[in-house]
Amino acid sequence: MGTIWPSTLTGSLAEKPGPKYKRVADTIRSAVQSGTLAIGAKLPPVRELAYQLSITPGTVARAYTILTDEGLLQAEVGRGTFVAERETVVMDDVWSRQLHLMERTNPNHVSLFSPRLVDVGQVALIREALRKAADCDRLALLNYPTRDAYQDVRQAVVDWLSDTALGPLSEQEIVLTHGGQNAVMTVLQAILKDASPTIMVEDLSYAGFRRAAEILRAKVVGVAIDEHGIVPESLDTVIRNSGASVLCTSPEVHNPTGSFTPLARREAILRVLRRHGVQVIEDDCYRMGEARAPTYRALAPELGWHVTSISKSLTPALRVGFAIAPVGRSADLRRVAEYGYFGLSQPLAEVTRILLSDPRSKPLVQKVRQEMGEYVRVAVNALGAFELTWDAQVPFLWLKLPSGWRAGAFTRAAEAQGVQLRSADEFALRDGRAPNAVRIAVNGHVTLARFEDAMLRLRTLLDNPPEQISV
Structure with missing residues (x-):
């Protein structure tokens, strides 16, 4: 061309x-x-x-x-x-397929764009669950999904989430969604009421919050963060100035920095939210290990909405997520799901029930966590001399770039070396300021040796910044 x-x-x-x-x-x-x-x-x-x-x-x-x-x-x-085909910096499906193709055809290419889980046996378990689901009652493959028919699936989800402090929870309060992003969208549709609503996100945050808000014609405003998460004073000021009704946040594993919001800070944030009557959506999709503090739903049953999925524990391929409303708001959430997409398909719901009920699944999740942790340690060994934020139970690392590098120039240089990264710019608001940093996702689809080679290529770049700073 x-x-x-x-x-x-x-x-x-x-x-x-x-x-x-x-x-x-x-x-x-x-x-x-x-x-x-x-x-x-x-x-x-x-x-x-x-x-x-x-x-x-x-x-x-x-x-x-x-x-x-x-x-x-x-x-x-x-x-x-x-x-570009659309005015976003999110990689589209064509480019995503190109990355997979590059990794198969070019042994030097490694995508660290999004976390990819290592297979420790869950693929075999999923295949087994698919075969079992195919043998379900024939009428289940001919009927529309119904809420009563999915009671056993929702109970399996409650049991699966039993080690997460969510407050009082019954199967009636679980809404099945097509992954975590669909859960965020479903919750926002249940909450937003005004003609021109406003939601709040961290100044650096998961881009999916903003994409969902844009689709729903909602305005997005940023809230300042520090090493412990959202700054309560900034939150109070933003609510007063914007009239925002919802806060979207990820306190257990902040995306992209990997930071954690401790209990004392969460309680301070909730005091502000309660004072203004603002609701909070907690996205818990990136947590692979045990929760270190109670969820917002447990701490504020009247305000806290919870979103999670199996994408970072078993597989993102099935696109299965879960949304949970505050006490007394489940009907609103169910209404959005039922009118929006009629729920999950029966075969997918049955596969989900089989997987979550299988006693082998949770040990496999633990093994996935351990194996992904090995990749994180390899990255730390290679890049630990630089300003790196990491946790063995988080599937990505946050790297603040040394003097001489800018995030855009570094990601382009890394791509030239066959390594795909996300710049901090992709997590910032359109009119916001992004730090000079990149996010490095763990790719468990490549061998540990190949992943280490990618880390060493990044270290060589970090050790040799360009003579002129490129913008």
């Missing part, structure tokens, strides 16, 4: 005010919005466009970086820069 730079854009560029890199970015942005540059169009290489416009390559590179961070452009290693 040839590159595209319509001649009309050169004249448009000359007419715009401001610094050259902003003029280039504004010109490309306008061209995409008007359709002059179509989705999928390939832009010229940095040096080629710089020559055409009689400006420096660094100016063009800076403009491309701004638009890539916005999600308007997408840079693909070895292929070039394209107009």
Whole structure:
């Protein structure tokens, strides 16, 4: 595919005010919005466009970086820069498939973009559960799902979550969802009522909160965090200024920093929420080990909504999650699920019941945790000389970059070395400030030796920053 730079854009560029890199970015942005540059169009290489416009390559590179961070452009290693299919920085399904293909065809490529679980026997257990589910009553494969028919499934979930402090919980209060993200969306639909609602997230947070809010036409505002999580004083100020009605947070394993919110801080946060009548959604999907503090639902039964899944314990492939409402709000949550997607399919629900009820499952979860911990230790051994936040029971690490590196430049350099990372920018609000850091996810699909080789490649980059800081 040839590159595209319509001649009309050169004249448009000359007419715009401001610094050259902003003029280039504004010109490309306008061209995409008007359709002059179509989705999928390939832009010229940095040096080629710089020559055409009689400006420096660094100016063009800076403009491309701004638009890539916005999600308007997408840079693909070895292929070039394209107009993205959608205005997000979230990797789409095509790119995801490309990463899997790269790992199969190129032994040097390792994706550390999202956690991938090691197989310690759960694949065989899932296959066995699928065979058993296929032998269910034939009418179950012909009828719509019903709530009463899924009672045994929900009870299996209650038993599965019995080691989590959730407060009083019965099977009637469990809502089955298509993974954790669907659970977040379901809860938000049950909560948000105003014509123009506002939700709060940490200044750095799981991007899925923001994506769900955007789909529901809700405004998103950030709350300051420190090493212990949300700062109560900031939370109070944001609520007063924005009128937000919901807080989305991950106190057990903060994504992306891996930090933990201790009990005293949670209680301080709840005092603020109670004072303003604000509800809280706790996303517990990333926790692999035992909980270190009671959930918000246990501490505030009238305010706390809980979301979790089996994605980081058994498998993300089945897309099974669980949503739990505060006391007295289960009917609202059930209504959204029943009218939104009619619940899980009967075969999937039956597979879930079989898996969660199997006495071999929890020991396998423990083994997954241990094996993933070995990958974390390998990463720490390779990168421990740098400012690294980690926990053996968290499937990712948070690396603050040393002097000489910027997050965007580092992720691009890592990609050039066959290692895919997430920049801190991807977890920040669109108008927020991101620290100079990256998240390194554990990839249990590759061997420990191959994972270690990827860590050593990152260490070589960290030890040798570029002479000029790239933006």
